[in-house]
Amino acid sequence: MPKRRRKPRNADASDASGEDNVVLRETLPLQLRYYGDPVLRKKAEPITEITEAELQIAEQMLETLYTTGTGIGLAATQVGILKRLIIVDIGEDDDEEYEPLALFNPEILSFEGEIVAEEGCLSIPDVTADVKRPEQIVVEGINVQREPIRIEADGLLARVLQHEIDHLNGILFIDRINGLKRRLLSDELLRVQQAQRPS
Numbered sequence: 059m060p061k062r063r064r065k066p067r068n069a070d071a072s073d074a075s076g077e078d079n080v081v082l083r084e085t086l087p088l089q090l091r092y093y094g095d096p097v098l099r100k101k102a103e104p105i106t107e108i109t110e111a112e113l114q115i116a117e118q119m120l121e122t123l124y125t126t127g128t129g130i131g132l133a134a135t136q137v138g139i140l141k142r143l144i145i146v147d148i149g150e151d152d153d154e155e156y157e158p159l160a161l162f163n164p165e166i167l168s169f170e171g172e173i174v175a176e177e178g179c180l181s182i183p184d185v186t187a188d189v190k191r192p193e194q195i196v197v198e199g200i201n202v203q204r205e206p207i208r209i210e211a212d213g214l215l216a217r218v219l220q221h222e223i224d225h226l227n228g229i230l231f232i233d234r235i236n237g238l239k240r241r242l243l244s245d246e247l248l249r250v251q252q253a254q255r256p257s
């Protein structure tokens with residue numbers, strides 16, 4: 059999920075916010091998949107064992123996220139890998155600095171409240187819409203240390219986590235807006251679908 063007001067940040071491991079949650083090695087970015095690609099509609103499979111290969115994918119996903127300059131989250135589905143893995147790096151929100159996070163088999167345990175905010179998606183470039191979602195959530199998953207973790211999230215973090223977990227279930231943010239607004243976006247969606255993306 060991209061966020062407009064975020065400054066581009068580089069993927070340099072010496073970046074101040076502490077990358078110890080995901081250790082960046084020399085990795086190559088992966089190919090982003092775009093709206094119209096059937097993989098985005100598939101349900102990702104749970105990860106039964108976190109091996110070096112899964113950790114490597116998490117690193118490559120983070121690298122891929124940073125190449126976008128604006129992205130704050132990415133689901134494995136968006137790089138054509140149907141495994142339940144998301145990465146999130148929102149940087150700063152509400153004067154709080156957040157570390158990059160990789161979450162295997164993320165699951166939302168509870169929801170609370172409701173809030174509308176603008177969303178976009180790296181797989182649907184240049185399309186944004188207001189989306190109503192629960193305001194606060196509790197998420198469980200496994201981190202890169204292979205430890206179960208529980209996150210109580212609100213604000214931007216809650217939104218991006220929900221957006222990325224949706225991807226693992228083949229759901230896009232445009233599915234969560236009402237019919238009229240969606241129809242208004244149909245021309246833009248068609249444009250994305252027909253665009254020739256560089257490989």
Ligand SMILES: [Zn+2]
Binds near residue numbers: 059178180
């Ligand atoms: Zn997205």
